[in-house]
Amino acid sequence: MATVSVQHHQMFIDGKDVDSSDVFEIRSPATEQIVCTMAKGTVEHADLAVDAARRAFDRGEWARMPKDERSQVMKRIADRLGADMEQFIEAEIGPNGATVRQATGFHVGLAAPHFLHFAEQAATFEFEQDVPTAAYPTISMNRIRREPLGVCAAIVPWNFPLVLGIWKIGPALAAGNSVVVKVDEKTPLSLLRLAQVAHEEGVPAGVLNVVTGDGAEVGARLASHPGVDKVAFTGSTAVGREIMRLASGTVKKCSLELGGKAPVILLDDADLDIAVDGALFGCMLYSGQICESGTRLLVPEDQHDEVVERLVERASTIKLGDPNDYDTDMGPVISGRQKERILGYFEQARADGATFALGGGVPEGPEFAEGHWIEPTIITGVTNEMQIAREEIFGPALVVLTYKTVEEALEIANDSDYGLTAGIWSGDYERALEIAAQMRAGTVWINNWHQVDPALPFGGYKQSGVGRELGPDALNEYTEVKHVHVDLTQDKDGHIFDILLSTPAK
Ligand code: NAD
Numbered sequence: 001m002a003t004v005s006v007q008h009h010q011m012f013i014d015g016k017d018v019d020s021s022d023v024f025e026i027r028s029p030a031t032e033q034i035v036c037t038m039a040k041g042t043v044e045h046a047d048l049a050v051d052a053a054r055r056a057f058d059r060g061e062w063a064r065m066p067k068d069e070r071s072q073v074m075k076r077i078a079d080r081l082g083a084d085m086e087q088f089i090e091a092e093i094g095p096n097g098a099t100v101r102q103a104t105g106f107h108v109g110l111a112a113p114h115f116l117h118f119a120e121q122a123a124t125f126e127f128e129q130d131v132p133t134a135a136y137p138t139i140s141m142n143r144i145r146r147e148p149l150g151v152c153a154a155i156v157p158w159n160f161p162l163v164l165g166i167w168k169i170g171p172a173l174a175a176g177n178s179v180v181v182k183v184d185e186k187t188p189l190s191l192l193r194l195a196q197v198a199h200e201e202g203v204p205a206g207v208l209n210v211v212t213g214d215g216a217e218v219g220a221r222l223a224s225h226p227g228v229d230k231v232a233f234t235g236s237t238a239v240g241r242e243i244m245r246l247a248s249g250t251v252k253k254c255s256l257e258l259g260g261k262a263p264v265i266l267l268d269d270a271d272l273d274i275a276v277d278g279a280l281f282g283c284m285l286y287s288g289q290i291c292e293s294g295t296r297l298l299v300p301e302d303q304h305d306e307v308v309e310r311l312v313e314r315a316s317t318i319k320l321g322d323p324n325d326y327d328t329d330m331g332p333v334i335s336g337r338q339k340e341r342i343l344g345y346f347e348q349a350r351a352d353g354a355t356f357a358l359g360g361g362v363p364e365g366p367e368f369a370e371g372h373w374i375e376p377t378i379i380t381g382v383t384n385e386m387q388i389a390r391e392e393i394f395g396p397a398l399v400v401l402t403y404k405t406v407e408e409a410l411e412i413a414n415d416s417d418y419g420l421t422a423g424i425w426s427g428d429y430e431r432a433l434e435i436a437a438q439m440r441a442g443t444v445w446i447n448n449w450h451q452v453d454p455a456l457p458f459g460g461y462k463q464s465g466v467g468r469e470l471g472p473d474a475l476n477e478y479t480e481v482k483h484v485h486v487d488l489t490q491d492k493d494g495h496i497f498d499i500l501l502s503t504p505a506k
Helices: 043-059 067-083 085-096 100-107 111-124 161-174 189-200 215-224 237-248 272-288 301-315 336-351 406-414 429-436 474-478
Strands: 011-013 016-018 023-027 034-039 128-134 140-148 151-155 178-182 208-211 230-234 253-257 262-266 294-300 355-358 377-380 397-403 421-425 443-446 479-487
Touching: 011 043, 011 189, 023 085, 034 085, 034 189, 043 151, 043 178, 043 208, 043 215, 067 085, 067 111, 067 161, 067 189, 085 100, 085 161, 085 189, 100 161, 100 272, 111 161, 111 474, 140 474, 151 161, 151 215, 161 178, 161 189, 161 230, 161 474, 178 215, 189 208, 215 230, 215 237, 230 237, 230 474, 237 253, 262 272, 262 406, 272 294, 272 301, 272 397, 272 421, 294 301, 294 406, 294 421, 301 355, 301 377, 301 397, 336 355, 336 377, 336 397, 397 406, 421 429, 429 443, 474 479
Parallel strands: 151 178, 151 230, 178 208, 230 253, 262 294, 262 421, 294 397, 377 397, 421 443
Antiparallel strands: 011 016, 011 208, 023 034, 128 140, 140 479, 355 377
């Protein structure tokens, strides 16, 4: 019987492909078929990558490259992200099950413009700033420099590996750092391709490395490695806590983008035609596997039945199926483990007395016999104390809660350990803006969702994270600040050494 050969991929360290004696299989979450095999990295590979990154940083080809040149190299990479989009889509969605439509508009579609944004920042960022001469106690010139940190580790999850990787790699490279990326074991391909492309376009060997391996082994090594100056992590809050603990051993800088349980306040003046579709877009896109998804919908008590009826009617039309088919609205969830976890949450919700207005299980049909599938699900009769309202499900499940007054809606909205995003549907902008100011979240979307723009900050309040990615200050997170003081007195009598310390010379 003929055997079908599967492509094997290696890690990318110091400008070269690096294999490992251990291998893991990447499987499609839609079919469970093998997509490819991948070298499985170890702590030794993490160390090799950090050493390569450090040597590259010390050589200075990238770190001390004139900023306009660095920007040009990065612009060429952005161009390739656009030109090779089909390849990047295949690399991203084969392993993570996003639909081709989502990948075109979001998972991969955002990659080129977001990388370009950082390429432009590489040229325009104020790396040096002279502060006007201070006249007291002596005349001096003062300069504030922003210098690259050195070696940055980027640990990324499986849901948006390319874009979430770029949110770290982009500002790190723009500021002149070297980077070691630890991809998620399920989805290594798109960032691997990015590192190869970056090398082809002029990023020197060792400046951008990609390693694989188990998080608890390879990720943990990077978070605690004495040769790593900063760790930037996107993933679950539980692992984020562990990363913070590991980073503390060497007092590493640490930025964390963690989980969410975003509240969505539907106000009584909202246009339901927009709000119902918008709430489903906010929650169900990519099967709800987005940290910033709007998962707790708060509706006025007297509009509950109408809103739920409309939600069910619209969500029933969401078409599940082959992610490569342009007609498909929703693909699978990432893994069998994740599917079981979601079903476990549903079971608990039933036990807690919630009602399933739609879905709540696995879709029927031969096309769903393989792969990891969950129906679009609307859960009602939920209170904010229930587990289904407090924990991140990371599946296509919207919970509906009711409120009597806006004050009560705000209280419920803010009653969460998380604070990544929040939203409001309203016909009155002024009213919505006032409410937005009282929501404890890093982003508040009014009358839309999933609007991430590289020029605007993204990150969480409370246990949703530490620091911000994107926005005007993105490069600050990847630089050290240095104050250089130059005394201009040039005359001993003009100094105050004698007054403060020694006896005046006769
Ligand atoms: P995860 O935390 O399990 O894994 C994320 C990454 O961390 C992976 O690369 C994994 O290998 C690595 N890792 C796991 N254990 C580690 C350890 N002990 N030390 C170091 N690294 C380790 O998360 P996930 O299941 O891959 O992703 C889903 C979670 O990520 C959700 O909770 C979601 O909300 C969150 N997320 C947040 C954002 C954001 O921007 N805030 C974006 C996407 C996903």
